[in-house]
């Protein structure tokens with residue numbers, strides 16, 4: 064029997080606010096000088112302390128809801144999710160249950176075979192992050208600096224049928240959060256975490272079988288590996304005639320296995336009830352529209368525009384729009400350059416990214432001005448310099464800055480376009496290497512690259528390659544016996 068997975072994703076992202084969700088402590092817990100220094104009676108859950116809703120967090124949450132095509136609930140409420148764990152000082156987490164701030168959205172994703180599908184977004188709700196535990200040998204330490212930091216939970220419907228689609232969904236949500244500036248997407252710091260709900264069923268069936276939930280997946284790699292592992296584990300259980308147990312699993316990154324953490328709670332285990340210390344949030348149409356007006360052009364729309372305006376292929380456009388700063392950089396270069404947008408894409412996707420990857424830099428670290436890169440690319444386009452000289456200049460610009468024309472002059476990189484001069488070099492190479500000429504003309508065609516290599520060596524890569532190639536073909540032809 065063939066099985067297919069049924070996957071739903073929950074994405075937890077901290078919101079980039081100045082203060083915590085219900086108190087005025089700093090949300091930038093990473094900058095706290097020492098454990099438990101960034102706390103107050105509210106976020107440590109002292110009796111009588113009263114929470115106050117963070118206005119900025121509600122704005123950012125609504126922005127995310129709108130970006131994910133959700134409707135905003137003008138009346139939404141906070142609820143207590145009761146459970147006891149040492150990282151939860153109040154014994155309950157303030158969350159949203161019956162009426163989240165946003166629900167019923169969707170996101171278009173790719174299933175790994177160029178098919179698009181709509182993954183429905185069930186809900187987007189606001190809650191608070193927990194404290195951090197550090198487990199020592201015989202005891203554990205609790206640091207409340209993170210407790211109460213605003214957290215957004217984005218819950219999809221179980222519409223995902225392949226691991227590739229799950230990865231694409233998660234990648235797109237992360238890109239949207241970064242576009243909106245609500246989350247840095249820095250998964251190494253744990254500001255964005257995934258949870259996957261997974262079950263499998265025979266292909267063609269529409270039943271929903273028992274699912275398991277894999278918690279705290281802290282990288283795309285962990286999401287992919289854990290999902291693959293869990294799908295195979297469940298299929299094996301069914302094939303051996305067993306039953307899958309509903310439970311919460313952890314992912315062991317080192318051993319690459321899922322491990323049982325506890326039997327899965329149902330919603331009623333949390334005894335949700337309306338938070339008595341917080342009034343419902345009442346949002347006006349005008350407020351929602353003002354948030355909507357802040358929506359930037361999102362990755363999907365930008366991709367479509369890059370394809371139609373710049374003649375890029377979908378994958379070229381998707382690469383450039385994967386980061387808002389990269390897309391902006393590309394557009395700035397296009398605006399300053401006379402070269403085709405396609406050429407500019409090639410430079411950015413090629414040499415430019417190679418340099419960043421090799422140096423461990425991100426697009427946000429780039430100080431090279433778009434107009435400077437535009438100047439350099441134009442010099443290659445108008446054949447002032449050759450492509451390999453262009454690469455040399457780009458490396459120099461990244462390392463020491465400067466002006467492309469000046470660097471070309473200093474390094475003597477001007478392209479040789481004088482046909483007579485190139486002819487002279489080609490003729491000399493052919494005359495100096497009669498053995499290779501005979502071998503080539505006897506059928507050893509791979510030698511052509513060797514001849515071109517001699518041209519590049521003699522001219523230090525400055526000869527116009529098209530001219531050199533043409534003359535070389537002609538010269539070899541003339542020497543055929």
Ligand SMILES: [Zn+2]
Pocket residue numbers: 083086087088101102103104105106107211
């Ligand atoms: Zn506090």
